[in-house]
Amino acid sequence: MEKEITAKAKAAKEAARKLAYIPTDVKNNALLAMAGALRKQCEYILEQNTKDVEAGREKGLSRSLIDRLLLTRERVEDMARGLEMLSSLADPVGEMDAMWTRPNGLQVGRTRVPMGVVGIIYEARPNVTVDAAGLCLKSGNAVVLRGGSEAVNSNCAVARVIAGAAQTAGIPEGAVQLIENTDRAAVNVMLKLNQYLDVLIPRGGAGLIQTVVQNATVPVIETGVGNCHVYVDSEANLDMAQNITINAKCQRPGVCNAIESLLVHKDVAVDFLPGTLQRLKESGVEVRGCEKTREIVSWVNPATENDYAAEFLDFIIAVKVVDDIDEAMDHIYKYGTGHSECIVTDSYSKGRRFQREVDAAAVYINASTRFTDGGMFGFGAEIGISTQKLHARGPMGLKELTTIKYVVFGEGQIRE
Amino acid sequence: MEKEITAKAKAAKEAARKLAYIPTDVKNNALLAMAGALRKQCEYILEQNTKDVEAGREKGLSRSLIDRLLLTRERVEDMARGLEMLSSLADPVGEMDAMWTRPNGLQVGRTRVPMGVVGIIYEARPNVTVDAAGLCLKSGNAVVLRGGSEAVNSNCAVARVIAGAAQTAGIPEGAVQLIENTDRAAVNVMLKLNQYLDVLIPRGGAGLIQTVVQNATVPVIETGVGNCHVYVDSEANLDMAQNITINAKCQRPGVCNAIESLLVHKDVAVDFLPGTLQRLKESGVEVRGCEKTREIVSWVNPATENDYAAEFLDFIIAVKVVDDIDEAMDHIYKYGTGHSECIVTDSYSKGRRFQREVDAAAVYINASTRFTDGGMFGFGAEIGISTQKLHARGPMGLKELTTIKYVVFGEGQIRE
Numbered sequence: 001m002e003k004e005i006t007a008k009a010k011a012a013k014e015a016a017r018k019l020a021y022i023p024t025d026v027k028n029n030a031l032l033a034m035a036g037a038l039r040k041q042c043e044y045i046l047e048q049n050t051k052d053v054e055a056g057r058e059k060g061l062s063r064s065l066i067d068r069l070l071l072t073r074e075r076v077e078d079m080a081r082g083l084e085m086l087s088s089l090a091d092p093v094g095e096m097d098a099m100w101t102r103p104n105g106l107q108v109g110r111t112r113v114p115m116g117v118v119g120i121i122y123e124a125r126p127n128v129t130v131d132a133a134g135l136c137l138k139s140g141n142a143v144v145l146r147g148g149s150e151a152v153n154s155n156c157a158v159a160r161v162i163a164g165a166a167q168t169a170g171i172p173e174g175a176v177q178l179i180e181n182t183d184r185a186a187v188n189v190m191l192k193l194n195q196y197l198d199v200l201i202p203r204g205g206a207g208l209i210q211t212v213v214q215n216a217t218v219p220v221i222e223t224g225v226g227n228c229h230v231y232v233d234s235e236a237n238l239d240m241a242q243n244i245t246i247n248a249k250c251q252r253p254g255v256c257n258a259i260e261s262l263l264v265h266k267d268v269a270v271d272f273l274p275g276t277l278q279r280l281k282e283s284g285v286e287v288r289g290c291e292k293t294r295e296i297v298s299w300v301n302p303a304t305e306n307d308y309a310a311e312f313l314d315f316i317i318a319v320k321v322v323d324d325i326d327e328a329m330d331h332i333y334k335y336g337t338g339h340s341e342c343i344v345t346d347s348y349s350k351g352r353r354f355q356r357e358v359d360a361a362a363v364y365i366n367a368s369t370r371f372t373d374g375g376m377f378g379f380g381a382e383i384g385i386s387t388q389k390l391h392a393r394g395p396m397g398l399k400e401l402t403t404i405k406y407v408v409f410g411e412g413q414i415r416e
Numbered sequence: 417m418e419k420e421i422t423a424k425a426k427a428a429k430e431a432a433r434k435l436a437y438i439p440t441d442v443k444n445n446a447l448l449a450m451a452g453a454l455r456k457q458c459e460y461i462l463e464q465n466t467k468d469v470e471a472g473r474e475k476g477l478s479r480s481l482i483d484r485l486l487l488t489r490e491r492v493e494d495m496a497r498g499l500e501m502l503s504s505l506a507d508p509v510g511e512m513d514a515m516w517t518r519p520n521g522l523q524v525g526r527t528r529v530p531m532g533v534v535g536i537i538y539e540a541r542p543n544v545t546v547d548a549a550g551l552c553l554k555s556g557n558a559v560v561l562r563g564g565s566e567a568v569n570s571n572c573a574v575a576r577v578i579a580g581a582a583q584t585a586g587i588p589e590g591a592v593q594l595i596e597n598t599d600r601a602a603v604n605v606m607l608k609l610n611q612y613l614d615v616l617i618p619r620g621g622a623g624l625i626q627t628v629v630q631n632a633t634v635p636v637i638e639t640g641v642g643n644c645h646v647y648v649d650s651e652a653n654l655d656m657a658q659n660i661t662i663n664a665k666c667q668r669p670g671v672c673n674a675i676e677s678l679l680v681h682k683d684v685a686v687d688f689l690p691g692t693l694q695r696l697k698e699s700g701v702e703v704r705g706c707e708k709t710r711e712i713v714s715w716v717n718p719a720t721e722n723d724y725a726a727e728f729l730d731f732i733i734a735v736k737v738v739d740d741i742d743e744a745m746d747h748i749y750k751y752g753t754g755h756s757e758c759i760v761t762d763s764y765s766k767g768r769r770f771q772r773e774v775d776a777a778a779v780y781i782n783a784s785t786r787f788t789d790g791g792m793f794g795f796g797a798e799i800g801i802s803t804q805k806l807h808a809r810g811p812m813g814l815k816e817l818t819t820i821k822y823v824v825f826g827e828g829q830i831r832e
Contacts (some may be wrong), residue, residue: 020773085478116775194629198805219805243830362821362823363821365826367824367830389633394820403809405777406788407808412782
């Protein structure tokens with residue numbers, strides 16, 4: 001097994017050497033060809049997907065997991081459209097961020113180049129296979145994909161279709177690799193392949209991500225854990241605050257940029273909490289609150305320390321009444337995961353303080369945390385949301401899949 | 417021991433929270449105060465340094481190691497001047513790289529913020545204590561320093577002096593930490609302190625760096641391994657090529673941006689090699705060459721595979737005659753470490769090809785690889801030279817010690 005994985009990673013590395021400077025046109029045409037192949041081979045993909053779905057049902061996977069696994073004609077069409085959209089985005093490779101001349105006449109330029117080989121380790125959704133391959137290809141990277149066991153037939157089918165189409169369209173052979181072995185041990189091999197992999201991006205639950213972070217020697221971009229907050233300040237527009245709270249909690253609670261806790265300034269708690277918590281309840285949210293919250297709204301369940309620390313990813317919210325913005329920021333400092341944080345206020349000075357002092361990938365004034373997303377930020381596409389500080393932070397688009405290279409132009413300069 | 421290290425890292429993390437948004441003025445004044453304190457406490461520092469030097473002599477350290485360890489009045493003055501120079505550089509923190517407005521009116525800005533806490537693990541030179549602390553402070557980071565056992569008294573003295581001065585000048589207490597325990601086990605504790613350390617930068621020999629890369633769970637920026645090449649093309653100005661070769665090899669062979677191998681196009685080998693290799697020999701360089709090289713210059717020793725792969729960091733060079741630029745680039749692909757590579761040519765198309773196709777932090781046309789350096793590139797200062805692709809590549813200045821934060825301004829926007 002180790003031999004197979006190493007061979008695939010090596011092949012990807014070799015492909016990456018040429019892929020690094022292939023013209024944008026070739027990459028765009030390949031993306032379009034891949035989209036066309038997905039449509040053309042849709043029956044085959046659905047057939048293979050059925051095997052996974054049936055196996056999943058036999059194994060007793062939950063309905064939501066089965067739904068994440070399931071491909072339909074429509075979902076295959078969405079994948080194809082995603083690739084077409086990627087082909088229309090600007091290519092970050094070859095951008096010259098800066099160029100300057102040194103006193104000795106040496107001209108130094110900083111240009112964007114691909115990472116090389118990107119390893120993606122992910123869980124159930126087969127669409128990640130297509131998304132990740134497309135993003136890596138467009139940014140000039142070879143990719144080694146390793147999906148979860150539940151989707152192995154779907155992933156193999158999809159990978160075969162797009163890799164074949166890419167190669168026919170002029171992409172170097174080996175640029176898209178799928179590790180078909182779904183044992184945990186296969187992941188462990190990838191984690192140590194520093195010789196061939198330039199970066200690893202885990203996409204999935206906290207367990208997967210921690211396994212990768214704790215054991216990889218290949219550099220990792222950590223993604224996705226979000227214990228996010230909305231703080232409703234004493235000078236908030238309370239209608240706005242309510243709408244933002246409901247949206248940030250309920251619009252899609254299972255994702256990392258949804259909020260898990262609500263912090264409310266004591267001066268507006270009596271006005272704000274009853275209506276807002278009622279609306280949350282009506283949306284199916286279980287509300288857990290501090291003592292003060294429960295004095296104001298009696299039906300609220302008590303919140304524990306663990307509730308403030310939890311990433312529920314579910315219809316549950318923890319509520320706390322705070323004395324002032326300092327207590328709110330201290331709470332966020334203590335429990336936040338540095339993902340997305342929001343203050344609702346009309347105070348210029350408090351808005352500024354919150355944005356300056358809260359340390360997170362995205363800090364909002366008067367808007368839902370749900371906007372922390374490559375699409376919503378206008379990046380066109382996203383490979384994940386980084387919650388580390390090294391290399392990338394927040395939504396990662398094509399640019400975050402590149403690195404830099406200094407190009408230096410001389411006329412014989414030597415160092416004195 | 418673990419308790420002590422964790423406590424220091426925790427104190428650094430707490431200091432980092434405030435240090436992140438402290439005004440540039442305060443940081444600059446602190447740097448000047450630190451420089452003043454170094455001068456004032458010079459006697460004390462030299463006294464402590466004498467202990468290290470004496471212990472080193474007793475342990476039988478080599479003369480060059482003793483020299484790296486030794487502090488003099490002049491070297492302390494250099495440290496002080498380094499801090500003063502840092503105070504004059506632009507502060508990257510707070511720079512807004514970009515700001516744009518989304519169709520829904522949401523305004524998204526990308527601003528530079530400090531990493532938080534930077535861990536530096538380094539070897540003999542006590543000046544790294546001052547350099548690293550100054551760079552981290554200027555970029556708004558707290559720092560946890562862990563120097564080598566040989567310099568422990570010097571490092572403690574220097575750290576005490578600068579940390580005290582910084583605090584008096586308004587820097588939060590705890591921002592500069594030195595781990596005084598010099599056991600290997602102390603490094604191992606640091607490598608896993610993800611809770612408090614945001615990034616680790618090892619500075620030293622290949623052994624130290626590999627230990628850190630292989631065992632850290634904290635994100636690492638790998639620095640410093642350089643197997644660099646000069647390729648002399650058939651269309652090179654041979655005088656220029658000779659000067660660049662001599663400079664890149666001899667000016668300071670012990671550093672990572674010096675070359676280890678020389679590649680020469682077969683058409684110019686007879687003209688180029690005799691004079692150049694003679695000059696190398698006269699500079700004290702041992703020359704090891706391929707068969708063709710030895711046919712041209714008989715006194716050259718034979719080169720092995722290992723010689724082409726080696727980072728000598730010494731007065732040794734490996735020479736190979738190649739058929740063309742493709743063979744040169746294949747050789748660099750096989751043996752290079754992605755640090756600095758140079759082509760000497762007057763061919764526009766070959767210069768372009770080399771710069772596009774060679775994957776390294778810095779790719780030169782007609783200039784010495786010795787310019788890969790923060791100072792030489794104009795960054796004012798440098799914390800190291802990254803040889804990885806994640807986050808930073810090539811010389812790292814103040815900007816590379818920062819990350820980004822998205823600040824988002826809304827008027828109640830919610831996600832549909």
